[in-house]
């Protein structure tokens with residue numbers, strides 16, 4: 001029986017709140033707080049039954065966060081606002097000795113660069129305070145780290161090659177839309193690509209490496225090598241990795257539209273003066289693009305995200321592939337959300353459950369792969385994300 005404070009009432013916030021509300025034996029008391037309280041109220045009303053209290057909070061303001069935490073007194077905070085708010089929310093949790101969990105790592109607003117160093121720097125202070133922070137507990141990062149830990153624990157003596165493959169084969173019927181916050185999404189994919197090989201990072205042109213990869217139940221989809229945040233923590237926590245890469249599918253129309261937007265300067269984060277006011281082109285673009293949380297209705301098709309691993313067991317070469325497919329329409333039926341919000345929100349709820357049940361514990365700042373993957377893997381199918389595995393079969397990424 002625990003009190004939990006959820007911060008952020010977007011696509012992911014909606015799913016986490018609904019999922020926590022459906023498990024009253026763990027999350028007995030829930031507060032959803034965000035910048036626009038009306039969005040919290042709408043989610044709470046959709047759940048009904050006075051299960052969820054709401055509040056307005058500016059998560060960029062540590063004092064406001066501390067005041068809210070001191071008033072509500074939650075055991076933990078689930079941060080599903082934006083990566084810009086990670087450090088202020090971590091700071092408020094530290095000041096109030098409250099456990100913390102998020103789904104995306106910090107990046108400064110004025111530089112499109114995400115790195116764990118800012119959040120890892122809290123480790124000693126969290127340890128001293130005797131509280132836990134779990135970083136990156138969505139799907140990727142999140143389940144992909146748990147999948148990797150599960151592979152390493154049960155199938156390998158050493159893992160050597162890791163390919164994380166992320167396919168969204170859904171169709172939302174819009175000409176161009178992003179599946180999570182447009183600003184964060186576009187900042188991520190317009191960066192240079194990067195992967196780990198033989199002890200160092202190799203940089204590539206943005207979306208400069210591509211190949212068709214076969215996804216279970218979906219077929220072949222053009223996939224692009226991206227830098228993704230879990231690569232940083234996974235190569236640290238699995239030092240036997242000789243190579244670690246991340247692939248994501250994009251349709252031709254998406255890439256064409258993105259190229260045009262980039263060429264005309266609309267993805268830039270440098271302010272421009274417009275009629276006497278400084279505006280950030282990417283923030284303006286976000287304002288005119290569809291809200292990701294509105295894409296659920298009528299979204300058809302599936303996502304497929306998994307880890308393809310090669311390494312050795314008992315002196316023999318072994319391959320392992322573990323994945324989840326999530327159907328957009330089923331996600332909408334279950335949580336009024338499209339599959340990208342769903343596959344992020346469900347693991348955040350399960351991670352919180354692991355912390356509150358004492359299955360994932362420790363004082364300090366941790367990434368998900370540092371904990372026992374088994375209890376988390378056991379809960380995934382129960383809460384809507386069944387997973388499948390294949391051992392010693394050719395890996396699709398290597399074909």
Ligand code: NDP
Pocket residue numbers: 007008009010011012013033034035036039057058059060080081082083085103104136137138139140141142179180181182184292293340341343344
């Ligand atoms: P949305 O933009 O839909 O929602 C973000 C929410 O945070 C909004 O309700 C917004 O308020 C609120 N917010 C923003 N700034 C503040 C602030 N200063 N104070 C209080 N609230 C604030 O994003 P998503 O729901 O799509 O994504 C949420 C998070 O999940 C992001 O960090 C994203 O990167 C992460 N994510 C992780 C994935 C994973 O697999 N690990 C995959 C997808 C997303 P307002 O409504 O007023 O704008």
